[in-house]
Amino acid sequence: MTADPLTPADKRLPRLLAAAAFLLLMFTQGSIGFTRDEGYYFTAASSYEEWLLQLLHEPLRAISAASTEHFWGVNWEHPPLAKLSFALSHLVLTRWLHLLPDAVAWRMPAALFSGLLVYWLCQLGLLRSRTAGVLAPLLFFCAARPFFHGHLSCFDIPICALTVGCGLAWSRAIGVLPSDHKRPALWFAFLYGLALATKHNAWFLPPVLLVHALLLPAGLRRRALATLPWIFASPIVLFALWPLLWHAPLHHLNEWIKFHLHHVHYAWWYLGDLLRAPPFPIVYPLALLALTLPVTTVALLAAAAITLLRDFLKRTLEPQRLLELGLLGAGVLPFMTTDTPIFGGIKHWLVFVALLCPEAAQLVVTAALAASESLSMASARLAWLTPRRALQLSCAAALLPGLVQIARVHPYGTSAYGELAGDEPGAASLGMQRQYWSGNVTAVLPWINAHASRSGRVYLHEVNVESFRAYQQAGLLRPDLQYAWAPGQAEIAAIQWHREFRDREPETWNAYGTRRPVTGLYLDETPQVVVYARER
Amino acid sequence: MAKAWPFLALVALALCALAYDASVQARLPSTEDWADVAGALRSRVQPHDAVLPWPPWLERSRLVIDAAPVEIEEDLAAADFVGVERLWMLELASSPYSGLSAARQKLLARGATAGEPLRFGALTLEPFTLHEPALAADLTGASLDAQRPEFHEVDYIAYRCKQVPIGSAGAPYRLELRGAAGTQVHLRAGVIGETAYADRPPVEVELREAGATLARLSIPRTLLRTHGWLHADAPVPAGAPERVFELFTSSTDPQRPLCVAAWTTR
Numbered sequence: 169m170t171a172d173p174l175t176p177a178d179k180r181l182p183r184l185l186a187a188a189a190f191l192l193l194m195f196t197q198g199s200i201g202f203t204r205d206e207g208y209y210f211t212a213a214s215s216y217e218e219w220l221l222q223l224l225h226e227p228l229r230a231i232s233a234a235s236t237e238h239f240w241g242v243n244w245e246h247p248p249l250a251k252l253s254f255a256l257s258h259l260v261l262t263r264w265l266h267l268l269p270d271a272v273a274w275r276m277p278a279a280l281f282s283g284l285l286v287y288w289l290c291q292l293g294l295l296r297s298r299t300a301g302v303l304a305p306l307l308f309f310c311a312a313r314p315f316f317h318g319h320l321s322c323f324d325i326p327i328c329a330l331t332v333g334c335g336l337a338w339s340r341a342i343g344v345l346p347s348d349h350k351r352p353a354l355w356f357a358f359l360y361g362l363a364l365a366t367k368h369n370a371w372f373l374p375p376v377l378l379v380h381a382l383l384l385p386a387g388l389r390r391r392a393l394a395t396l397p398w399i400f401a402s403p404i405v406l407f408a409l410w411p412l413l414w415h416a417p418l419h420h421l422n423e424w425i426k427f428h429l430h431h432v433h434y435a436w437w438y439l440g441d442l443l444r445a446p447p448f449p450i451v452y453p454l455a456l457l458a459l460t461l462p463v464t465t466v467a468l469l470a471a472a473a474i475t476l477l478r479d480f481l482k483r484t485l486e487p488q489r490l491l492e493l494g495l496l497g498a499g500v501l502p503f504m505t506t507d508t509p510i511f512g513g514i515k516h517w518l519v520f521v522a523l524l525c526p527e528a529a530q531l532v533v534t535a536a537l538a539a540s541e542s543l544s545m546a547s548a549r550l551a552w553l554t555p556r557r558a559l560q561l562s563c564a565a566a567l568l569p570g571l572v573q574i575a576r577v578h579p580y581g582t583s584a585y586g587e588l589a590g591d592e593p594g595a596a597s598l599g600m601q602r603q604y605w606s607g608n609v610t611a612v613l614p615w616i617n618a619h620a621s622r623s624g625r626v627y628l629h630e631v632n633v634e635s636f637r638a639y640q641q642a643g644l645l646r647p648d649l650q651y652a653w654a655p656g657q658a659e660i661a662a663i664q665w666h667r668e669f670r671d672r673e674p675e676t677w678n679a680y681g682t683r684r685p686v687t688g689l690y691l692d693e694t695p696q697v698v699v700y701a702r703e704r
Numbered sequence: 705m706a707k708a709w710p711f712l713a714l715v716a717l718a719l720c721a722l723a724y725d726a727s728v729q730a731r732l733p734s735t736e737d738w739a740d741v742a743g744a745l746r747s748r749v750q751p752h753d754a755v756l757p758w759p760p761w762l763e764r765s766r767l768v769i770d771a772a773p774v775e776i777e778e779d780l781a782a783a784d785f786v787g788v789e790r791l792w793m794l795e796l797a798s799s800p801y802s803g804l805s806a807a808r809q810k811l812l813a814r815g816a817t818a819g820e821p822l823r824f825g826a827l828t829l830e831p832f833t834l835h836e837p838a839l840a841a842d843l844t845g846a847s848l849d850a851q852r853p854e855f856h857e858v859d860y861i862a863y864r865c866k867q868v869p870i871g872s873a874g875a876p877y878r879l880e881l882r883g884a885a886g887t888q889v890h891l892r893a894g895v896i897g898e899t900a901y902a903d904r905p906p907v908e909v910e911l912r913e914a915g916a917t918l919a920r921l922s923i924p925r926t927l928l929r930t931h932g933w934l935h936a937d938a939p940v941p942a943g944a945p946e947r948v949f950e951l952f953t954s955s956t957d958p959q960r961p962l963c964v965a966a967w968t969t970r
Contacts, residue, residue, distance in 0.1 A: 464714065694761055
């Protein structure tokens with residue numbers, strides 16, 4: 169952690185990169201389908217938006233138990249911040265200003281949270297070197313799955329960003345890093361409150377911070393232990409942002425916690441086994457990262473993890489890197505207990521990836537500079553490999569496979585696999601989850617719009633009613649089409665290829681009297697969405 | 705020079721990754737390849753031919769091929785190709801981890817003989833003559849020639865099988881099946897869909913002829929890495945060329961979808 173002093177231009181770098189990421193994600197979100205979870209969160213955001221309007225016009229009624237239960241009882245199992253931001257965005261940008269279509273307004277905060285993640289990852293990188301500051305966020309987002317998740321109105325990137333932000337705020341609050349804030353401990357407590365209000369992954373932070381404090385040198389330890397109690401102020405933010413807790417808070421908190429402690433297990437296909445219930449393989453999260461990310465990213469993240477662990481064991485890990493190791497461990501270890509739900513691809517432990525990126529970025533920088541020095545000294549013919557060129561080459565090497573993966577797979581991010589899996593065809597042969605959340609259906613919506621009869625019923629399989637409506641609102645699906653709950657009720661069925669839902673396809677054949685699809689989405693030949701139509 | 709190795713390794717890894725990605729793309733069939741395969745099959749397919757895509761996920765074949773039924777099977781050692789005399793294995797040979805060699809070996813190990821393969825870009829059509837006992841009677845619509853067959857999913861494979869009710873332990877469900885006796889009777893059964901994985905009592909399936917049990921299956925809950933589509937094969941006792949078989953199903957917990965296939969071979 170021996171970066172050169174930052175220039176004013178360096179200090180602007182996080183803001184510039186964050187703005188660029190925001191714009192890029194807004195520009196590329198249009199082709200991404202509305203995932204199942206987004207459908208639920210859009211509905212929740214609509215309900216919270218109605219509450220916000222009531223708060224403006226009838227504040228006393230809005231804060232009554234009847235009103236908070238009515239409007240905030242929608243999607244009570246997740247805390248409010250992300251959904252409230254979707255609601256506010258829609259209220260201002262769509263309802264009042266008529267600037268953005270519904271779904272774009274709901275998704276805009278997701279791009280903002282991604283921008284925040286870029287901002288904080290850049291700051292972590294800049295602690296190491298200027299190049300690492302640029303490379304760290306790029307390394308994270310230059311892979312199809314993180315890039316995909318960066319667009320969604322969900323909680324995974326927001327909690328990832330806020331975990332990284334909390335880490336930085338903690339380091340500033342306890343004096344590991346210099347701080348511009350007048351009350352850095354209060355800022356830390358506020359950010360942790362926002363994290364609590366985003367997703368339950370935040371529950372794992374306090375133990376990590378306590379262990380971090382205890383492992384620090386004496387002077388820092390005292391300050392850290394004195395700062396830690398500020399965390400008890402954080403729930404105020406959660407309470408302030410979550411009107412559901414304003415009445416019967418213990419009941420609602422209890423329901424929230426119970427929901428996640430006893431979460432159902434969804435079937436998930438992994439190396440040929442359809443995993444339905446614990447025990448799950450301990451290495452599942454790491455194996456999934458290895459198989460889904462580009463191989464260069466996998467290698468760099470592995471090298472970063474090994475470097476951090478090696479320095480930890482040698483007791484040469486600086487306080488900031490020690491914190492990063494703790495936070496990234498807390499990001500992935502809860503999913504290696506063999507009984508934590510494992511559905512949802514890599515999204516639940518993206519913070520593990522994010523917090524390895526600054527270290528990995530610095531490894532790239534170190535490798536480039538060392539190579540430039542040693543190769544140009546070894547042979548005059550290699551003098552062209554200046555430090556600048558070596559840096560450019562190594563950054564390109566680190567990022568290009570990921571960019572290619574995005575170009576190949578976008579907007580079908582949940583289907584992405586890396587070179588170790590043999591890309592999408594290899595993953596299909598290995599028996600890996602083909603896709604999830606139903607977003608890939610966008611590929612066949614134009615065909616359905618062109619061929620469905622007027623007011624016809626269509627079965628879109630994993631697409632829930634909420635996402636169906638969102639497609640209609642966004643003009644991606646004809647507004648006259650009706651939602652069908654089963655292929656037998658519909659004239660067209662778009663079956664999403666899921667191992668656990670294979671029964672839906674023969675059910676469709678029996679109902680339609682044919683096994684021949686009419687169209688489909690075949691990503692590198694792997695079937696993703698297969699469309700059947702009744703003969704008319 | 706040793707200091708340069710991490711940099712060189714990273715650049716080499718990236719080049720390999722990019723080359724690999726490009727090679728995977730190059731190994732995929734083009735639209736023309738698919739059209740050529742479909743055309744080739746139109747001119748070559750005979751009655752009792754079926755197309756077997758490999759890897760099994762090569763399901764675009766259903767969209768493209770119209771000359772013969774496309775049958776998806778994952779375990780070629782255990783698969784029943786009822787009423788099929790020749791299989792056209794449609795191979796995407798260079799797809800990563802395709803397991804094509806092992807799949808071919810399984811077909812050869814069950815007595816099939818391979819014919820001359822036909823290549824169409826990335827796709828290969830390889831005919832396999834099965835040399836398996838001829839079908840005597842299709843008792844439940846299990847064969848390729850079945851009129852209006854039903855399909856149901858067991859073990860994630862869509863089987864041609866008949867959904868039948870499950871009777872109670874005291875009053876089993878009974879179904880009469882008529883057909884040529886042949887020399888062997890084959891019984892297959894499994895609980896349809898995800899219900900097979902629920903922790904519930906076994907389902908008993910029995911095939912009788914003239915009051916005597918010919919084949920019996922007890923279908924337990926399907927567990928990870930076990931099969932839910934169970935097999936029983938038995939000789940048919942000598943007698944009349946046409947027989948009436950009786951199928952009985954029962955369980956102490958009968959409210960589940962059950963699928964049964966039965967046929968006789970010569």
